[in-house]
Amino acid sequence: MDTRSYWVWLQACLGAANGKVRQLLETYVSVVQFYEMGVSEWRASHLFTKGELEKFQSYSLEQAVQRVVEHESGGIAVVTPDMAAYPEKLRQIYDYPAVLYVKGNLPNLQERLSVAVVGTRHATHLGLETARTISGDLAKAGAVVVSGGAMGVDTAAHCGVLEQNGVTLGVLGCGIGYPYLAENEKMRRKITEKGALLSEYPVQTPPNRWQFPQRNRIISGLCDGTLVVEGGASSGSLITARDAAEQNREVFAVPGNVTRTSCEGTISSGAVVGEKPPCGKAAILQAAGSACPTANCLGGAVLGNHRGRVDGGTADGFARPLGRANQNGQTVGFLGGIPAGIGDSQSPKAAQKLRF
Numbered sequence: 179m180d181t182r183s184y185w186v187w188l189q190a191c192l193g194a195a196n197g198k199v200r201q202l203l204e205t206y207v208s209v210v211q212f213y214e215m216g217v218s219e220w221r222a223s224h225l226f227t228k229g230e231l232e233k234f235q236s237y238s239l240e241q242a243v244q245r246v247v248e249h250e251s252g253g254i255a256v257v258t259p260d261m262a263a264y265p266e267k268l269r270q271i272y273d274y275p276a277v278l279y280v281k282g283n284l285p286n287l288q289e290r291l292s293v294a295v296v297g298t299r300h301a302t303h304l305g306l307e308t309a310r311t312i313s314g315d316l317a318k319a320g321a322v323v324v325s326g327g328a329m330g331v332d333t334a335a336h337c338g339v340l341e342q343n344g345v346t347l348g349v350l351g352c353g354i355g356y357p358y359l360a361e362n363e364k365m366r367r368k369i370t371e372k373g374a375l376l377s378e379y380p381v382q383t384p385p386n387r388w389q390f391p392q393r394n395r396i397i398s399g400l401c402d403g404t405l406v407v408e409g410g411a412s413s414g415s416l417i418t419a420r421d422a423a424e425q426n427r428e429v430f431a432v433p434g435n436v437t438r439t440s441c442e443g444t445i446s447s448g449a450v451v452g453e454k455p456p457c458g459k460a461a462i463l464q465a466a467g468s469a470c471p472t473a474n475c476l477g478g479a480v481l482g483n484h485r486g487r488v489d490g491g492t493a494d495g496f497a498r499p500l501g502r503a504n505q506n507g508q509t510v511g512f513l514g515g516i517p518a519g520i521g522d523s524q525s526p527k528a529a530q531k532l533r534f
Contacts, residue, residue, distance in 0.1 A: 179239075180246065182277075184209045185258035187242035189276040191233040194378050195392040197273040198225060208260070209276075213239070245380060254354055254381055255280040267292070271399040271425050275378035281354050282370030285345055287400060291321040292347075294397045294422070296415040297331030297407035297432075305331060305408035308432050310338035312405065317344025322373070324349060324400050326393065327362060331407045331415070336365055345373045349397045351390035353383035394418040395425075403428030 188209055192198055202225065206212040220226060220234055246256050257263050257278040265287045268274050295313050297305060313323045313335040323339045325332040327348035339346035348369050352358050354377050366375055378396065379389065394417045398404045404422035406429070409415040422429050 179243070181208075181210060181260055182246050182256050182258045183239060183242040184213050185260075185276045186245050186256065187213065187237060187239050189378070190237045190242065190245075192230060192276070194275065194389070195273050195395065198230075199276045200272060200274065201225060249279060249381055252355070252381060253281060255284075257284070265400055267401070268396065268399045271395060273395060274399065275396060277378060279354055279377050279379070279381060280374050282374030283345075283372060284347075284374045284376070285322055287322060290345075291316075291319075292324055292401040293321050294324045294401040294404040294418065295331070295335035295407065296325055296394075296397065296404065296418045297409055298415065299328055299330035299332075301330045301334070301408050305432070306334040309334035309407045310341075312407075312432075313338035313346075314342045314344070317342040317346070322347060324397055326351065326390075326397055327359070327366065327369075327375070329359065329362070333362060333365065335407075336369060339373075340365070340368050343372070347373050347400065348375045349393050349400070350375060350377040350379075351393045352385035353377055353379045353381045355381035356384055358385050390414055391417050395421040398422035398427060399425055401427060403430060405430040405432070407432045 188199065202212055202223075203209065205223070206215070217231070217235060220231060226234070249256050255263075257280050258276065259269055259274060263284060264278065265284070267287050268278075293316055295309055295316075297309060301309070309331045313325075316323050317339040322345045323335055324347045325335040327333075327336065327350050332348075336346050336348060346369055348366060350358070354375050357363075369375060376396070377383075378393070383389075391414060394414060398418050398421040401422070404419055404427060406415045406419050409419075409431075419429050419431070
């Protein structure tokens with residue numbers, strides 16, 4: 179039998195973002211062996227809750243087989259950790275998903291730099307243009323840009339890549355086939371032409387509040403680094419930044435306007451501007467690229483050291499790497515360097531550019 183069905187069964191029983199997937203596979207040779215051990219062994223392991231044990235018995239392998247068939251017949255690939263197509267970067271995180279549902283073309287992220295660009299849904303014009311510009315420049319440099327498909331900064335990031343005919347991945351907090359954010363449907367279709375939509379939830383799963391924080395670990399887990407553009411104090415993008423830090427990945431921030439509540443989180447996130455000389459937006463390629471096999475190639479693609487105004491950013495409009503690392507030892511940086519005048523509130527065309 180196709181081993182993917184066993185992974186689907188496991189995901190359905192344990193739910194999303196469950197670190198027990200890693201735990202049990204450190205004990206058993208494979209997910210197939212775990213399944214075949216049966217309820218007595220599962221109970222004796224003392225690893226599972228009563229509800230999980232009940233689910234193991236109520237959700238059948240036949241149901242999992244049918245789920246695989248339904249997704250594949252609908253043009254959605256079912257990718258599991260024992261497959262070569264499963265992203266190695268994602269496999270390295272503690273609570274990696276047992277199943278990824280993928281629509282489109284999933285690139286080999288071991289051969290390309292990948293950067294997450296996330297932020298508030300209620301971004302300023304400057305924030306939207308910042309996300310669009312940096313994402314477009316990253317795409318031109320050959321990087322894959324990952325975001326969450328939401329309104330605001332996520333949409334700006336995806337659109338910036340699409341404008342440059344680059345590759346972007348959208349990690350959704352619902353099923354790929356669920357009609358969520360109808361206004362972004364055209365953008366999602368364009369993403370799948372060269373990149374992909376991903377979700378750990380079955381195709382028609384509706385969005386629930388808790389699913390978006392769960393999917394954030396996948397966004398950061400797919401990437402060498404995460405850039406936060408304007409995040410409020412309670413912004414979900416700060417969860418992504420925290421996930422990236424816990425995954426020992428690079429973290430960057432565009433603080434935004436110090437007077438706006440939508441920027442409070444990035445401004446007070448604990449990142450500080452260091453003492454090193456200005457390095458422009460190439461900081462992302464240099465820092466995040468150090469973990470990527472193609473870093474030497476990408477590191478030479480400077481993203482334009484634009485000297486200009488950055489509301490709430492560094493005084494001279496340049497990015498600087500930090501002078502200190504966070505508690506996990508990785509660099510956290512502020513990014514600036516956006517051309518003067520971009521995203522002014524007097525420029526309503528800024529938001530219009532982000533739509534397809």
